[in-house]
Amino acid sequence: MTLASMKRKYEPRRVKLGPDGKPIATSAMIASLSAEGYDTVAAPFGHALVEMARKDEKIVGLSADLAKYTDLHIFARAMPDRFHQMGMAEQLLMSAAAGLAREGFNPFATTYAVFAARRAYDFIAMAIAEENLPVKIVCALPGLTTGYGPSHQATEDLAIFRGLPNMTIIDPCDADDIMGMVPQIAAHDGPVYSRLLRGKVPSVLTRHKPDYKFQLGKAQVIRDGQDVLIISTGFMTMRALDAAERLAADRIEAAVLHVPTIKPLDIETILAEARKEGRLVVTAENHSVVGGLGEAVASTLLTNRVTPSFHMIGLPDQFLEAGALPTLHEMYGLSVDRVIEQIKSWL
Amino acid sequence: MPAGRASAASNVSLELRAWNIRRKALLMGEVQGQGYIGQALGIADVLAASYFHALEYRAEDPEWEGRDRFLLSIGHYAIALYAVLMEAGILPEEEYETYGMDDSRMPMSGMASYTPGMEITGGSLGHGLGVAVGMALGLKRKQSPAFVYNLMSDGELGEGSTWEAVMSAVQWKLDNLICLVDFNNQQADGKPTDALAQGEEAKKWEAFGWHAQRVDGNDLEAVVAAFDAARETDHPGPRVIIFDTTMCKGVDFLESREITHFVRVEPDEWAKALAVLEKGKPL
Numbered sequence: 001m002t003l004a005s006m007k008r009k010y011e012p013r014r015v016k017l018g019p020d021g022k023p024i025a026t027s028a029m030i031a032s033l034s035a036e037g038y039d040t041v042a043a044p045f046g047h048a049l050v051e052m053a054r055k056d057e058k059i060v061g062l063s064a065d066l067a068k069y070t071d072l073h074i075f076a077r078a079m080p081d082r083f084h085q086m087g088m089a090e091q092l093l094m095s096a097a098a099g100l101a102r103e104g105f106n107p108f109a110t111t112y113a114v115f116a117a118r119r120a121y122d123f124i125a126m127a128i129a130e131e132n133l134p135v136k137i138v139c140a141l142p143g144l145t146t147g148y149g150p151s152h153q154a155t156e157d158l159a160i161f162r163g164l165p166n167m168t169i170i171d172p173c174d175a176d177d178i179m180g181m182v183p184q185i186a187a188h189d190g191p192v193y194s195r196l197l198r199g200k201v202p203s204v205l206t207r208h209k210p211d212y213k214f215q216l217g218k219a220q221v222i223r224d225g226q227d228v229l230i231i232s233t234g235f236m237t238m239r240a241l242d243a244a245e246r247l248a249a250d251r252i253e254a255a256v257l258h259v260p261t262i263k264p265l266d267i268e269t270i271l272a273e274a275r276k277e278g279r280l281v282v283t284a285e286n287h288s289v290v291g292g293l294g295e296a297v298a299s300t301l302l303t304n305r306v307t308p309s310f311h312m313i314g315l316p317d318q319f320l321e322a323g324a325l326p327t328l329h330e331m332y333g334l335s336v337d338r339v340i341e342q343i344k345s346w347l
Numbered sequence: 348m349p350a351g352r353a354s355a356a357s358n359v360s361l362e363l364r365a366w367n368i369r370r371k372a373l374l375m376g377e378v379q380g381q382g383y384i385g386q387a388l389g390i391a392d393v394l395a396a397s398y399f400h401a402l403e404y405r406a407e408d409p410e411w412e413g414r415d416r417f418l419l420s421i422g423h424y425a426i427a428l429y430a431v432l433m434e435a436g437i438l439p440e441e442e443y444e445t446y447g448m449d450d451s452r453m454p455m456s457g458m459a460s461y462t463p464g465m466e467i468t469g470g471s472l473g474h475g476l477g478v479a480v481g482m483a484l485g486l487k488r489k490q491s492p493a494f495v496y497n498l499m500s501d502g503e504l505g506e507g508s509t510w511e512a513v514m515s516a517v518q519w520k521l522d523n524l525i526c527l528v529d530f531n532n533q534q535a536d537g538k539p540t541d542a543l544a545q546g547e548e549a550k551k552w553e554a555f556g557w558h559a560q561r562v563d564g565n566d567l568e569a570v571v572a573a574f575d576a577a578r579e580t581d582h583p584g585p586r587v588i589i590f591d592t593t594m595c596k597g598v599d600f601l602e603s604r605e606i607t608h609f610v611r612v613e614p615d616e617w618a619k620a621l622a623v624l625e626k627g628k629p630l
Contacts, residue, residue: 099481
């Protein structure tokens, strides 16, 4: 029985064809983010963690049957006696990580963002965050990085964890951020939730700013510009930088402020940039417009009486469709074309 | 090296320890006019055997690295744990008057950050055993001989997370983990045996690969023997002791109250309960 409130998408649809005339396939789970023109780094998280673990003998790795899909298998192979396969049991994963932290270890626990944020939340809240234990939760498939539909699309994870006291929250843009953040979160004495890009991950930030280095808790201007300020996080910083290059060809100068640490938010830098007059301020995130970077920036600006013209680019407050990632990014406004189009419409 | 179990040097009988725990819990209940006194009276014998027979700890140094870890998964049993922590000298006895008060170190539901000797923040049920698995893994990594004890309730047998941890403890052969289940057959809305605790509990755990015992949790001799067997078995994995206990044990007029998950005690009944207990004081 279908209730009146239930939405159905049963009617036959015409399958879209790609530029080569063939139907566009749903990106496989292991597919990397499309990032044309950038070099990639294979499994930056796994390799950075191995390197860090050689220096910090307290680091242990745990996963709930997703080591291979969170690049933790690199660590598991290099240091098998420091890896715990916890099985398909996310509540246990988080509780056991808490227990290991209580005994003085520095646990890195990986799964998909949906499973950490939704399924294991109470365990992260009470066993880890309430006690401020240094468990590092690193989760693949953030936001819209899979075409599998809502079961795998963590479009509200940042909103969920922002509400949790003690949490440090990171949405890295690329391989540079991931490799830079691993030693810094390893050294952080408290719980961390980080989104993860896995597989072949583009190297974006150092191409645009060769001396870029991830700094925990810091927002950094990657590119300056006098017309627009894009405040972005995660891979949307890559989209923002690509969009800014193309906007420049139309004589629109867009600055990009990259905010990889969502909590604690670098309020000082955000306010300093937003106070520069004459710029449209746009936030861009791979997350629902509810409860993510956009709303965090909006409340920061308003409570500090900074009121530029302001817009948010992000995912709509909906359960998203299944399909190929490029199609979905176009549909939901995360593609470079759509970023440019939206910004131009607000100028 | 530790000097031996706390009980070794004491002339105080376990019966008297259990009685003292009951008395302290009643005094705290009287302070607040309420509390999970039924559970405290029911589990007093198990706690006496835990802290004065089984566990290694140093009262003056509750975070001593060599201690056996005792996790209270059931946060609302805090009143019982405070009583035994006082009896063990980990908490000063006179603090009972602050139980549940603003700024007290002894909140109504147990929290690690408030109370010396309280290893974890319990209360969200089904958490303790998973944390115990992580701690037992950590102790093995450190090659520590310490045990992890997790005290949980029969109601927690209904939480899926409990069974994730049950399976994991077997996977990692955690022979340093001893789970204590208080089976008083009272959860908030009724009997666990009318809800999710169907079937024979000890056999379930055994089927998963645990060394399982089920004993009368108010028979001190049986309780002590079960602790010894759990510690000394050569079973290559985790151990569970399911204790059948009677809510409000030791105070007959409360024992007979039918619904006792959160036992209602009238203001004048605390003194009466203490008087009843006094009559049963062991020699």
